[in-house]
Amino acid sequence: MKFNPVSYVVLGLIGLRGPSTPYQLKRSAGRSINYFWSFPHSQLYSEPKRLAAAGLLSEEVEEEGRRRKLYDLTEKGRTALKQWLRTHPSEAFEMRDMAVLQLFFSDFMECQDLEELARKQVDVYCDRLEVYKEILEIRKGSQASDRRMAPLNLGFRLVETCIEFWEEIARNPPASEPAGSDKYGNS
Amino acid sequence: MKFNPVSYVVLGLIGLRGPSTPYQLKRSAGRSINYFWSFPHSQLYSEPKRLAAAGLLSEEVEEEGRRRKLYDLTEKGRTALKQWLRTHPSEAFEMRDMAVLQLFFSDFMECQDLEELARKQVDVYCDRLEVYKEILEIRKGSQASDRRMAPLNLGFRLVETCIEFWEEIARNPPASEPAGSDKYGNS
DNA sequence: AATAGGACCATACGATTCGGATCATACGTG
């Protein structure tokens, strides 16, 4: 049995929520985990199966209707989760951002294209800020623990940082050099 | 011919650097692009081959020695690059951060484990800040354009934000609720 | 000048992940 990050997502979510079906996990993940650990939803169907086969989850199949499967932590599963939480990662986040990629190559863009890119990104991040606010609001209702709120706070600040950044770019697009041969340090 | 982000990474980097071998691309990407668009280096060997087959790059093979291949933009390639730069993405960044994932599940952690996690992350991001400073320093020497510097600046600020965040967590770990059944909104 | 060790460079390929296409079930509405 080899673990991957999604294994822990599943174990952790079930730990927090109690017995869950894959679809419930998907919904839960969608408004939280996916913002700092994205993955395709199909894994939330295959992964619990794997974990159940390895004895970390119990599986109960609904007999009629959609044949939903209800998973719950076994002792073994709970132990694995706690075990994982004792080993701390030593890497920074990885990110992928198309817009920044384009910004990096923006020497090949017209100035107005760059401005447009920046404005669009401001919009994108403002929208996301709204989403965060909504979620934060909802969470205040349910009594989610401060610890589960913390990642949202980080997301929030990160998004704010991005907004400031792109606003500056939009307001005052940096000058381009007509991309020459080897000015870019190849060291 | 289907394009993917790495296609544009290759086209763009060669555009900036002029004729390049895959290894040179790898070096260049390592200290810049990889921070906001990570991918395995092996793609920098396979992708140029694909692009050359499609006529977007010219390929020149060194006959003896390491049989390095030197790639350069064709007109078609340069056009494709500019074309791409005119279509702006409308998504925010995707990120993956193990530490935040653990933070999200930290209701299952002892308080001191959480503190340790936070301290470790502070270290990680301080290290990265140093790296950014170095690169910024180097770039000041070579006259990289302001536009190519911009992504670094964003990275810098994002890292600062992370440092502040994790410092707060370390200083004052949020309270945990003994993770119950369904307090977490499943809406 | 021979050799050894380490850095540099390149590639292949099995394993994993992706993500959308698809299908099935339930539910609400008139």
Place this chain on the structure above:
DNA sequence: CACGTATGATCCGAATCGTATGGTCCTATT
């Protein structure tokens, strides 16, 4: 009931990953 829409689950070809591996070049040492 019939139809449209939301919910729920699964599959599978394609894309990506990432490491193992092997070759080449440099330089220090004797």
